[in-house]
Amino acid sequence: MPTEASLPSTAVPAPAVSRPWRGLLFTSVLCIAIAVVLTVLDRGGFGTKLVYSFAIGLSCWAVIDGMRIAVNGLVRRARRRRGETPDGPDFLVGWRGMLPLALLAMLFGPPLGLTVGDALTGGRSTSLLQFGATSTRLTLAFSIIGTLASVFVVSTLERLAAARASAERAQRVAAEAQLRLLQSQLEPHMLFNTLANLRVLIGVDAARAQAMLDHLNAYLRATLSASRAVQHPLADEFARLADYLALMAVRMGPRLQVRLDLPEELARLPVPPLLLQPLVENSIKHGLEPQVDGGRIDITARRVGQQLVLAVRDTGAGPGAAATCTDTSGGFGLVQVRERLATVYGGRASLTLQAAGDAEGGTLATLHLPLS
Amino acid sequence: MTTLPAPRCLIAEDEPLLAAGLRADLAALWPALVVAAEVGDGASAVAQALAWRPEVCFLDIRMPALSGLEAAQALAEDWPEGVPFPLLVFVTAYDQYALQAFDAQAVDYLVKPLDRQRLAACVARLQARLADRAPAAEALQQTVAQLRTLLGAAPPQAGATRLTVIQAQTGNLVRMVPVDEVIYFEAADKYVRVVTAEREHLIRLSLRELLPQLDPAVFWQVHRGTVVQARCIASARRDDSGKAFLSLHGRPETLVASRLYAHRFKGL
Secondary structure, three states: OOHHHHOOOOOOOOOOOOOHHHHHHHHHHHHHHHHHHHHHHHOOOHHHHHHHHHHHHHHHHHHHHHHHHHHHHHHHHHHHHOOOOOOOOOOOOHHHHHHHHHHHHHHHHHHHHHHHHHHHHOOOOOOOOOOOOHHHHHHHHHHHHHHHHHHHHHHHHHHHHHHHHHHHHHHHHHHHHHHHHHHHHOOHHHHHHHHHHHHHHHHHOHHHHHHHHHHHHHHHHHHHHHOOOOOEEHHHHHHHHHHHHHHHHHHHHHHEEEEEEOOHHHOOOEEOOOOOHHHHHHHHHHHHOOOOOOEEEEEEEEEEOOEEEEEEEEOOOOHHHHHHOOOOHHHHHHHHHHHHHHHHHHHHOEEEEEEOOOOOOOEEEEEEEEOO | OOOOOOOEEEEEOOOHHHHHHHHHHHHHHOOOOEEEEEEOOHHHHHHHHHHHOOOEEEEEOOOOOOOHHHHHHHHHHHOOOOOOOOEEEEEEOOOHHHHHHHHOOOOEEEEOOOOHHHHHHHHHHHHHHHHOOOOHHHHHHHHHHHHHHHHHOOOOOOOOOOOOEEEEEEOOEEEEEEHHHEEEEEEEOOEEEEEEOOOEEEEOOOHHHHHHHOOOOOEEEEEOOEEEEHHHEEEEEEOOOOOEEEEEOOOOOEEEEOOOOHHHOOOO
């Protein structure tokens, strides 16, 4: 069963960073404040000052956010036309993106605002080209301060929102990875076949049934906590593999032979929990189970220079069989191991899969982990 | 009415304890039933069933060599004329697609771990079917129809791309064989024979792996081991056993379409 398919998709909608109403709200508050300050300084009518303040403020806002919405809309359409996903990164976001827009706003906002204000109040303002006039200086000074303050606040809000969205996304990806790990380890076919064997054993050999139940307990407990613990000693890793293989040995009978070799001096080295489990499962599922006579699994740990070398080898069908196998979960196990190696060790660990180059045949999977 | 001889069964299960468990449960629920053969893989299941001709076969779905479904297919194709076809019971731990298909079918299935009551119901059903046994040919027809549905219910291979050229290697030479020149493919152990009008090649691939890469409208499966390009079939002659014999354009030999696939050759 392709269990991955049933998981929710990791696609998260692009964070809605450019929310026009935020800028609009802030601009309105700023406009009222400027109108109040101007009324105090100039002792004119508050109503008229409010109208002009809003006209200029909203013109600046319209230039900034209008341009942003228009540019991002065009970018999205272009992406869609090229067959890409439209939800790429937005343009003109943050300080650097918004500064050119702020300059445009300072250039076009005040004259536009004055024109609108004149139209609304029926008054006639001094032309902004008369730089000597006090009203021009005040208008320009407040427009520049207002625009810069507005750009600063909006870009800060956007940065915070983007950081929150990316933290949420990271958390979701981590939770999904954990769920996938759990699903792959609690494979229903394995679980129900084990229970079926246990059911038979209870009737014929109660002592062996108890031993099998102990192995199953240890295996389940390790599986459920593996997604939490970061590292455990190599000896524990081998003990959990031994539990799993003991379960499989009851099921497969003489078709499965196992050799575990862990040198005493390596027993305490830390490794990510159940890292080898998918490799051992692959050996059973794609290597030994398809063989009528079964075969043997060897699991070994060695120290080579500054590296810990872990190997899982089977005498089964060989790596070609797994690659062409109709069941895709084998490939999924390897992907999962590689992902975990990359997360824990960066580029310093590797996994190779090859034909075991001797007379017994089968597959050899080798892990190289850094010792430091 | 004469007393029937004791019914016999075959158990195909690759896990020894489970086979022993099923045998013990059957002994308790159906003492008259004789276990004629117990095998651990699909190929032996086919061979032993053909040799012993039991009345009932318990087939595990996941087995080495041949799956339970593939074994059933082989039995339906090779079962001798006039002998009652065995009642098939599939056993599975967790194979959703198979279960969904069985639900609509009269063949029984069991889910592991086997539950005593469920097994008892299965035994009762088998006993009723054996007592009221339909004529052999009719039973086989029924099973063939069921298997057709089951095989059709297997999940389609995702992401398979269609082959256009087959690369057949002999020594250091790789021959490029356009797929539309292939008259038929025939399974030969772990290989597939690729037959064109002029020559034949062996490729190291099983028919199971090759099938999803062929266009099913162009290449017809006519037997578990044979896939023919439809336009190369000159004529089909059906016989009483339900098989059909196909003569070809460009090849002198005759191919056999098995009971499972011969229904494709009907006059319009």
